[in-house]
Each structure stands twice: as C-alpha cells, then as structure tokens.
Amino acid sequence: MSSSIFEKLSAVQITPDSRIxxxxxxxxxxxxxxxxxxxxxxxxxxxxWENIRKQQIESLTGVSSERNGSYSYTYIHGVDAxxxxxxxxxxxxxxxxxxxxxxxxxxxxxxxYRQIQKFLLPNEPDRYESTAAEKxxxxxxxxxxxxxxxxxxxxxxxxxxxRTFAERALDEIKAKCHAAAWNSYTKEAEFIVRNDTLRLTxxxxxxxxxxxxxxxxxxxxxxxxxRGIAHFELGVSGQYPKTISEILGYDNxxxxxxxxxCKKVEQLKMFKxxxxxxxxxxxxxxxxxxxxYLGRVY
Numbered sequence: 001m002s003s004s005i006f007e008k009l010s011a012v013q014i015t016p017d018s019r020i021x022x023x024x025x026x027x028x029x030x031x032x033x034x035x036x037x038x039x040x041x042x043x044x045x046x047x048x049w050e051n052i053r054k055q056q057i058e059s060l061t062g063v064s065s066e067r068n069g070s071y072s073y074t075y076i077h078g079v080d081a082x083x084x085x086x087x088x089x090x091x092x093x094x095x096x097x098x099x100x101x102x103x104x105x106x107x108x109x110x111x112x113y114r115q116i117q118k119f120l121l122p123n124e125p126d127r128y129e130s131t132a133a134e135k136x137x138x139x140x141x142x143x144x145x146x147x148x149x150x151x152x153x154x155x156x157x158x159x160x161x162x163r164t165f166a167e168r169a170l171d172e173i174k175a176k177c178h179a180a181a182w183n184s185y186t187k188e189a190e191f192i193v194r195n196d197t198l199r200l201t202x203x204x205x206x207x208x209x210x211x212x213x214x215x216x217x218x219x220x221x222x223x224x225x226x227r228g229i230a231h232f233e234l235g236v237s238g239q240y241p242k243t244i245s246e247i248l249g250y251d252n253x254x255x256x257x258x259x260x261x262c263k264k265v266e267q268l269k270m271f272k273x274x275x276x277x278x279x280x281x282x283x284x285x286x287x288x289x290x291x292x293y294l295g296r297v298y
C-alpha cells in the first residue's frame with residue numbers, strides 16, 4: 001500500500017451516528033466492550049478447560065479405569081466443557097436483546113429483538129433432518145461471530161422506517177388508543193363525545209362491591225387511552241402527570257378522579273355499568289384528542 005493511500009485511510013474519521021444520543025452511544029459501547037471481553041474470556045476458559053482435561057487423561061492413561069473416570073481431580077459439579085461453548089454461542093443473541101431492550105425502554109417503543117436475531121445470527125439447522133457437517137458449520141459460525149452495536153442499530157432503524165424514536169413511540173401510542181376505542185369485529189366506535197366529555201361506552205371499568213369502600217378498576221384498554229391522554233397533555237412518551245400516573249398504578253381509587261395537575265383534561269368518572277367519562281378542559285381539547293389519537297373512522 002502506498003503512503004498516500006495509507007494517509008488517506010488514516011485521515012478518514014468515523015462520524016458518530018447522529019440518530020442516537022451520547023447516552024445511547026455510551027450504553028452501546030459499554031455493552032460492546034463487555035460482549036467482546038466475555039467472548040475472549042469464554043474462549044480462553046474453554047481452551048484452558050480442554051487442556052486440563054487432556055492433561056488428566058494423559059496422566060492417568062493405563063492406571064485409571066473408565067469407572068473411576070479421568071475427571072476425579074478436576075470435577076466441578078455442573079461444569080462441563082460444553083457449558084463454556086454454550087455460553088459463548090449465546091453471546092450474540094444476548095447482546096442484541098440487551099441493546100434492543102434498552103432502546104425500547106428508553107424511548108417507549110416496541111422493536112422486535114427476535115426479528116433482529118433472526119437476521120443477524122446464522123440459521124440453525126433442523127435438529128432431525130440436518131447432517132452432522134451442517135450442525136458443525138452452524139456452531140462454528142456462531143462461535144466465531146463478532147457483532148458490532150452498529151449492526152444492531154441498523155436493524156433497529158430498519159424497523160423504525162423513516163421515523164425517529166419519538167415518532168415511532170407516538171405512532172404506537174395512537175395505535176393502541178385507536179384499538180382501545182374501536183370494536184375490531186363490528187368496526188364501530190366504542191366512544192362518543194358530548195361537548196367537553198369523552199364517554200367510553202363499552203366495559204371501560206368495573207366495580208367490586210366486596211370491598212368497603214367499593215374498589216374500582218379500569219380496564220387495560222382504558223389505561224391505553226389514558227396513556228394517550230398523558231402524551232396529549234405533556235407531549236412526551238413514557239411520562240405522566242402525577243394524577244394520571246396514580247390512576248394507572250393502582251385499583252382502589254377515588255371516583256371521580258380529579259386531574260388537578262393537568263391543563264387539558266379535568267377529571268375521570270366511572271360508572272357501575274362500565275362506562276367511563278373523561279372530561280376535558282374544553283370541547284376543543286376533547287375533539288382534538290379524539291381526532292389525533294382515537295380517530296373518526298376504523
């Protein structure tokens with residue numbers, strides 16, 4: 001390689017991915033290091049264990065019966081050479097899951113890590129129909145595989161499409177709100193709007209009279225709508241006004257629930273027949289929420 005080509009290559013700078021934050025990058029790089037260190041460590045342990053096993057066999061050849069075995073001096077309960085290889089082969093899948101779960105938790109999205117594992121990991125041969133050579137090739141590929149966090153990021157962004165994490169999170173919130181507010185069989189809305197009040201008409205809550213005072217419980221679909229209202233209120237995913245957080249977090253609650261710390265929504269009231277009324281600060285807010293989060297058509 002000529003010096004000029006070497007200088008050009010040396011001058012190339014890797015630009016950090018602007019689609020993630022510095023905190024995201026620090027997390028990814030830390031797991032990248034831990035993953036690579038674990039790979040090197042497990043490979044080393046496997047080699048050392050095999051050497052120990054070989055030395056034991058050589059030392060006891062001709063004097064130790066098969067019944068006594070050649071592991072008597074190195075026996076560790078539950079530890080075998082294959083355990084190091086199994087752990088080594090699990091590393092890429094664990095690495096992918098760690099990164100995807102981080103971004104799902106941080107940005108409140110639902111990226112499918114199994115889909116990424118399927119794309120980035122070698123295809124496992126059929127347990128019964130594959131040949132010994134095919135199985136050996138599969139394990140060799142898995143043991144030698146060394147992923148970079150950038151490989152996982154690319155697959156995450158493929159699932160995001162052209163959207164940012166925030167856009168994807170909002171899309172998912174709205175999709176859950178829509179699913180909660182419409183009957184998937186009849187394609188009919190299970191809500192109506194009366195002036196400034198959104199009325200959820202189909203089994204949106206329940207009341208248990210065995211308790212004193214009675215215990216009210218919101219259905220999961222109603223909670224999905226409340227999460228949408230929290231986003232409508234604050235404009236961010238995964239954050240909730242205190243009063244909404246409280247009503248999402250426990251079942252024995254006051255009725256009606258006053259949202260004293262909100263600017264767009266005023267209160268929630270439950271009824272014995274399963275109806276829930278959510279009163280907004282104005283008719284405009286009620287209609288805006290329905291239009292943006294619940295939709296006017298199925």
